[in-house]
Amino acid sequence: MTEFFGAAAVFVLAMVALGLVRILRGPTDADRVMAAQLLGTGGIAALLLVGEATAEPAIADVALTLALLAAFAAIAFVKAAAPTPDADPAAEDRA
Amino acid sequence: MIAADASVALLIVALGAWVVVARATFAAVTGFLAYGLLLTLVWVRLHGVDVALTEAAIGGGLTGALLIGAAARLRNTEAAARAERPGRLVRAVAALAALAVTAALAVCVLTLPVPAPSLAREVAANLAATEVGNPITGVLLAFRSMDTLLEAIVLLFALIGVWSVAPDGVWGGRPGPQHRLDPDGILAYIARVLPPIGIIVGMYVFWVGADHPGGKFQGATIIAAMWLLTVMAGLTDMPPISRRWLRIGLVAGPLAFIAIGLYGAVAAGAFLAYPAGFAKPLIVVIELALMPSLALVLALMLAGAPQRSDLR
């Protein structure tokens, strides 16, 4: 099974690597943040697969930390991309 | 698994190259986020789960948010900077220098001594005396506790450095912009749902640190991130940095650490030595005292220099 998990981890990583092309090409910064978000999900999957292969239970804690902070960068992006510091983009389309 | 290692290594090198050569700064920063995530994977592969946890919390959360915010604020300076791009000669020399550094390090890696020098045996032999089960915690808080004390103080100094760049008019004020609260917005929603879970996870990571991978840095980082989430959603505001509770909270951890160190000097004959049988309780006290200070210092460092002078 170890080989299977290793192969699955490599496959997911390869998919994620292809997704990185979006970080390269953009065209908008939103696409880039999104691609990083994809990498986060794929990275957690690869981490768990590799973790099963090395049979270390604490890897679940690493995945938990990553999952908890997954949205943090995206929120920082949305906040920073807002034209005025106190405009909340989440409030924008309920006018 | 060599294939997995090699593919991760290649991916990291490709991302590192992207971070360095990308034209748009924002693209480079996003590349750096992905790079940090892959590093977490590498630490797992290198059997450093404690390090992976630190990288996941700091590299994945705090550094990413810090750099994304900075890149967005500096966006309008980018065009001017492109004109300053050095000429071909400088680039060639830089490439040569980089190659020389890489070659030298590669030679070092390939000629590392066999068998590898290691302190693992010494740590294993003496870990029982500290009564903690996680060797990393044993190193951080018993064998090399001076490093950890100085690190806590370095973090404080870095925060003072961040604060000291504030203009005189807003000294003592609140860091960062005021975020407007939209009570029904999705940002407020996640800032209400996530922090309770995050605080539990942070405390859990902190608490298991004595015997399993985890510890105060990782736990403090998670809790700091949760606090900043509520600030970004407008549910809470950053306190003015002149608040007394804030200043006390910042120095309480390092002061407790120093006090226990001095107690060791009296009771066990050396600064930061633990009297026999008291190692574990003292380590737990240090960690408990240090964790809130670390969470405060990390969150305030990310929030940056004071920007608003309202002291209400």
Added chain:
Amino acid sequence: MRTALDLFTIVAVTGGAFFFLAGTAGLLRFPDTFTRLHALTKADNLGLGLVILGLLPRVDSLVTAGKLVVVWLLVLLSGAVASQLIARAQRRRETHP
């Protein structure tokens, strides 16, 4: 029993890997930011969910199994929130350039 569970793991993880493939294909091939967001949030969350589902029978402690489920729920939550926020920021950019 062991073989059946192993088979379940292999099927679920392979299915998860397939959804990562689908998500990446969508991210690369779809024409604009919004459709790409759609591909990403559907496929990836399902991909991770299946990978975790496949790993569950192999976890020996209930606590670890619970953590893995929480990981999936957290990724679902933050994926939904992040894609909402990114889409709104993007729409604002397109309507008020």
Added chain:
Amino acid sequence: MNDATIFGLCAAVLVGLGVYGLIVNPQPLRKILAFNVVGSGVFLLLGAIARRGAGAGFGGDPVPQALLITGIVVAFSATALAVALLLRLHDATGSVTLSSDAPPPPAPAADVDAA
């Protein structure tokens, strides 16, 4: 070729990449990024050395691993300080150039010496 050697060589390449970026990129924020790449390369090298020191039931030598945790946290604080300085330079002068012969910045540079 074991995992320590693979990631050790990977670390050597990363340090080289970072050094190149540190010299070539004119923007300070990019220099900070490049510096972080150098830093992570050094950390990775130490991680590879820690992995080689596996023994006594540990997957890696715990002493360098503990140093790495300290290092990662300190690297974050250094980055935060550098970013704070940079943002202040930007607020004060409207530009972030490090060049000594750049055109004068548009905003009055009364309290910051841009050179």
